[in-house]
Amino acid sequence: MGVDMATFNRLARGLLVHVGVMPEGVAVVAKDQWELGNQMGVLKEDYLETLAWMEEELQSEYHDSRIKIPVDRMDADVVYAINPREVKYDPRTIAEAAAIFHFAGENWTMPSDGWDMTNFGLFNGDDELGGAVARRVYEAVERLRGKKLVMSECGHGYRSTRCEGPNWARRDVGFEMESSVVTMLRYIREGRIKVDKSRNTEPVTFHDSCNNARSCGMTEEPRELLAMVCTDFREMYPNRAENYCCTGGGGAMAMSEYAPRRLKSAKIKAEQLRATGARIVCTSCHNCVDALFDLIRHYKLDMEVKLLVSLVASALVVPVPVAMKLLEGYKILVIDDEPDVRVYLRTIFREQGAEVIEAPDANQGMRALQSERPDLMTLDLILPRKTGEKLYWEIRKDERFAALPVVVVSGYAAVDSPRIDFHRFLAEKHLPEPDGMIEKPIDVEKLLAAVKKALK
Amino acid sequence: MPTFEMGGRSYPVDEDGFLEDPQMWNEAVASDFATTEGVTDLTEEHWKVINYLRNYYLQFGIAPMIRKLCKETGFPLKHIYELFPSGPAKGACKLAGLPKPTGCV
Numbered sequence: 081m082g083v084d085m086a087t088f089n090r091l092a093r094g095l096l097v098h099v100g101v102m103p104e105g106v107a108v109v110a111k112d113q114w115e116l117g118n119q120m121g122v123l124k125e126d127y128l129e130t131l132a133w134m135e136e137e138l139q140s141e142y143h144d145s146r147i148k149i150p151v152d153r154m155d156a157d158v159v160y161a162i163n164p165r166e167v168k169y170d171p172r173t174i175a176e177a178a179a180i181f182h183f184a185g186e187n188w189t190m191p192s193d194g195w196d197m198t199n200f201g202l203f204n205g206d207d208e209l210g211g212a213v214a215r216r217v218y219e220a221v222e223r224l225r226g227k228k229l230v231m232s233e234c235g236h237g238y239r240s241t242r243c244e245g246p247n248w249a250r251r252d253v254g255f256e257m258e259s260s261v262v263t264m265l266r267y268i269r270e271g272r273i274k275v276d277k278s279r280n281t282e283p284v285t286f287h288d289s290c291n292n293a294r295s296c297g298m299t300e301e302p303r304e305l306l307a308m309v310c311t312d313f314r315e316m317y318p319n320r321a322e323n324y325c326c327t328g329g330g331g332a333m334a335m336s337e338y339a340p341r342r343l344k345s346a347k348i349k350a351e352q353l354r355a356t357g358a359r360i361v362c363t364s365c366h367n368c369v370d371a372l373f374d375l376i377r378h379y380k381l382d383m384e385v386k387l388l389v390s391l392v393a394s395a396l397v398v399p400v401p402v403a404m405k406l407l408e409g410y411k412i413l414v415i416d417d418e419p420d421v422r423v424y425l426r427t428i429f430r431e432q433g434a435e436v437i438e439a440p441d442a443n444q445g446m447r448a449l450q451s452e453r454p455d456l457m458t459l460d461l462i463l464p465r466k467t468g469e470k471l472y473w474e475i476r477k478d479e480r481f482a483a484l485p486v487v488v489v490s491g492y493a494a495v496d497s498p499r500i501d502f503h504r505f506l507a508e509k510h511l512p513e514p515d516g517m518i519e520k521p522i523d524v525e526k527l528l529a530a531v532k533k534a535l536k
Numbered sequence: 537m538p539t540f541e542m543g544g545r546s547y548p549v550d551e552d553g554f555l556e557d558p559q560m561w562n563e564a565v566a567s568d569f570a571t572t573e574g575v576t577d578l579t580e581e582h583w584k585v586i587n588y589l590r591n592y593y594l595q596f597g598i599a600p601m602i603r604k605l606c607k608e609t610g611f612p613l614k615h616i617y618e619l620f621p622s623g624p625a626k627g628a629c630k631l632a633g634l635p636k637p638t639g640c641v
Contacts, residue, residue, distance in 0.1 A: 105638065108638045108639075109638055109639045112638070112639070119638075119639045120637075120638065120639045121598065122601065126601045126603065126604075129603055130601060130602075130603045133603050133606075137613070164639065165625070165639060167601070168601055168602065168625075168637075169602050169623065169624055169625040169637070170602065170623060170624075170625075171602065171603075171613070172613065334638065334639060336550045336551040336552045336554070336636055337550075337551055338551070339550075339551035339552045340538075340551050370626075373622070373626075377622075
C-alpha cells in the first residue's frame with residue numbers, strides 16, 4: 081500500500097516524547113545529548129585525553145612520531161566525527177581511522193566540540209533534539225572551515241547527520257558529508273593507501289545496516305571495499321535493503337527491557353549468519369555490532385563482529401617513511417675483521433638509510449677515515465695486527481677525528497676480558513669513553529639506539 | 537524480573553544480565569558472572585580491573601572512561617580485551633556489578 085510505517089512510528093514517538101513519555105534508556109541518552117553534547121556524557125578533557133592517548137599508541141605501534149590526531153586544525157579537508165562509544169569504551173577504531181588518514185596523507189582533524197555524530201533525535205522522534213544535535217556537528221565543521229565531514233561507522237548517526245539533520249535543523253549545509261566507508265574506498269581507488277587482502281583470510285560476510293542501506297542507499301561501497309581488503313567474502317541472503325535487522329534497530333539497544341524479545345526474534349538472523357559459513361561478520365554500524373555480538377553469543381555461533389575500518393586497518397600496507405630511517409644522510413665506517421659482522425652491520429645501517437663503508441683492519445680503517453670522512457665509526461677491539469684500542473687512541477689524539485662519534489662493537493665476553501683491559505687502557509692513556517659500547521652478539525635495537533645517541 | 541542462577545545462588549538481573557541492584561555485589565558475583573562473559577579464571581589482573589570499576593562507580597555513579605581504566609590499572613587497551621573478551625563495557629562492568637552502560641553499547 082506504500083505506507084511508510086517507520087515514519088508513522090517515529091511521528092508517534094515524537095508526540096509521546098512531547099508529553100514526557102519515553103523508554104528510560106532512550107530518555108537518559110537523549111538527556112546527555114541535550115545537556116552534555118554527546119550521548120555518553122563524555123567530558124571534553126576526557127575526550128581530548130583519549131585522543132592524545134591513541135596518538136601515543138599509534139606512534140609507538142608504527143614507530144613514527146609524526147602520526148598525529150590533530151584537534152581543531154583549521155581549514156582541514158576532512159573533519160572526522162565519531163560515535164561516543166568509541167571514545168568512552170573502545171578507542172581502537174579511532175586509532176585505526178587515524179592510521180588510515182595519516183597514511184593517506186590526509187589533511188584531517190577532529191573537532192574538540194561537536195564531535196558526536198550520533199543522534200537520538202532519530203530514535204525518540206524529537207525533531208528539536210535531532211536538529212540541535214545535528215547543528216552542533218555542522219557548526220563544528222563550519223567553525224574549523226572544514227571542507228568535508230567524514231563520519232565513522234554508525235548507521236543511525238550517518239542517516240541522522242547526513243540525510244535527516246538538515247531538515248530537523250532547518251538549515252542548509254554548505255559542505256560535503258561522507259561515510260568513512262566511502263572515504264576509505266576513495267583512498268584505495270586513488271592509490272592513497274595500499275592494502276594487502278592476504279592479511280584478512282578468514283571468511284567474511286557483510287551485514288547491511290538498515291540506516292546505511294535501506295535509508296541512505298549505501299550498499300555497494302562496503303562490498304567493493306571488502307573485495308579489496310579480504311580474500312574470502314561471502315554474501316548473506318537476503319542482503320542490501322532486504323537484509324534482516326540486527327535486532328537492535330530503532331534505539332532498541334539502549335533499552336534493556338527489549339533484550340529478551342530482541343534475542344528471540346534474532347533466530348532468523350542467526351540462521352542467516354550461520355548459513356554463510358563466515359567467521360567474521362563485518363558491518364558498518366556500531367549499533368549492529370552490539371546487537372550481532374549479543375545474538376552470536378546467544379545462538380552460540382562461531383563468529384566475530386568487526387567494523388570495516390578494522391579490516392581496512394589490518395590490511396593496510398604501511399610504507400617505510402623515508403625520514404623515519406634513523407640514519408638517513410649519514411655515512412658510517414664499519415671496522416671489523418669478521419666479514420659476517422661487517423655484512424650484518426652494513427645491512428642494518430643501510431636499512432636505516434645510511435651510507436656504509438667498511439674496513440677489515442685498523443690501518444685500512446684509518447685510511448678510510450681520511451678519505452671518506454664518515455659521520456660515525458663502529459670499532460671492533462680485537463683486530464689483527466693493530467688492535468682497535470690502538471686505533472682509538474690514534475684517532476682521539478688526532479684533532480681531525482678527536483670528536484668523531486665512535487661506537488665500540490666488540491666481543492667483550494672473550495676469555496681475556498678485553499672490556500676490563502679497554503677501560504684500563506682508556507684510563508692509562510687519559511682517553512674519553514667511546515660514544516657507545518655494544519657487546520656481541522649484537523642486539524639491533526641497542527645498537528641503533530647507541531648509534532643514534534652518538535650521532536646527536 | 538529475570539534472575540541469573542549460578543552455583544546455587546540467584547541474582548536479580550536486568551534483561552541484559554546486569555545485576556539489578558549494584559549494592560548487592562560481592563566477590564561471588566564476579567566469579568559467578570565470569571562464566572557468561574568468557575572469563576574462565578579470575579586472576580589478580582581481573583580483580584584489579586573489577587575493583588577499579590567498582591570503586592569508581594561507587595564514587596561517581598557511572599562507569600569510567602576506558603582511558604582512566606587503562607591508566608589506573610596500568611594495562612594496555614589490548615590487554616583489557618584479553619582479560620575480558622566481551623569488552624570493558626559489557627564484560628568487565630557486568631562482573632563489577634555496574635548497571636548496563638547507557639547509550640549505544
